[in-house]
Amino acid sequence: MHCFRSKAVLFRFQIAALLLCLKWLLIPATLGLLLYSLLVLDRDLTIIALLLGALIISVAILQRLLAARTRCPLCMTEVLATKRCAKHRGARKFLGSYRLRVASGILFKDSFLCPFCHEPTAMEVRDRCH
Numbered sequence: 001m002h003c004f005r006s007k008a009v010l011f012r013f014q015i016a017a018l019l020l021c022l023k024w025l026l027i028p029a030t031l032g033l034l035l036y037s038l039l040v041l042d043r044d045l046t047i048i049a050l051l052l053g054a055l056i057i058s059v060a061i062l063q064r065l066l067a068a069r070t071r072c073p074l075c076m077t078e079v080l081a082t083k084r085c086a087k088h089r090g091a092r093k094f095l096g097s098y099r100l101r102v103a104s105g106i107l108f109k110d111s112f113l114c115p116f117c118h119e120p121t122a123m124e125v126r127d128r129c130h
Contacts, residue, residue, distance in 0.1 A: 001111070002073040002121045010123055016070050016080045017103035019063035024100060026056050067099075075117035088118035 004010055030052040037045030067080035077085060079102050087098060091113070094101035098115040105112035110123040 002119060003124045003126045004073060004121075005126055007125055010125065012066055013070050013080070013106055013123065016063055016066040017106040019059050019066065020080060020099060020103040021107065023056060023059050023063060024095070024097075026052060026059065030056060072114040072117060072119070073121060074119045075114060077114070077116040079112070079114055079116070083116075085116060087115045090118050091115035 004013075030049055033045060033052065034049035037043075037049055064081070067082075068078060070078055070080040072079050077083065080099055082099070091098060092101060094104055102112045102115065106123060111120055112123075113120055
């Protein structure tokens with residue numbers, strides 16, 4: 001199992017994963033709120049939904065900036081960025097996304113499988129890694 005060099009890299013991975021999951025949760029919630037506000041003709045709810053849409057755009061931009069520096073320690077490919085590279089034949093998706101599977105592994109299991117080289121990586125600094 002591979003590890004990272006510093007706590008700053010771990011923090012970057014965790015924040016990028018959190019932002020990616022937040023974006024995936026905010027999109028359906030915002031669309032649902034927008035549709036509901038349009039059906040009941042509530043102007044205040046429509047404004048809130050539009051503000052949430054602006055928040056989604058901000059989160060997406062920030063996540064993209066952070067994801068550009070989240071590299072697998074073995075193959076050096078950005079695992080949380082949108083890449084059109086060939087994935088490993090054993091790589092699996094979560095809700096249709098390779099990145100969401102990596103992000104959920106980072107947040108809930110403290111490890112992830114790189115979808116490009118299919119090697120496990122622990123969310124630990126190299127000193128404490130086995």
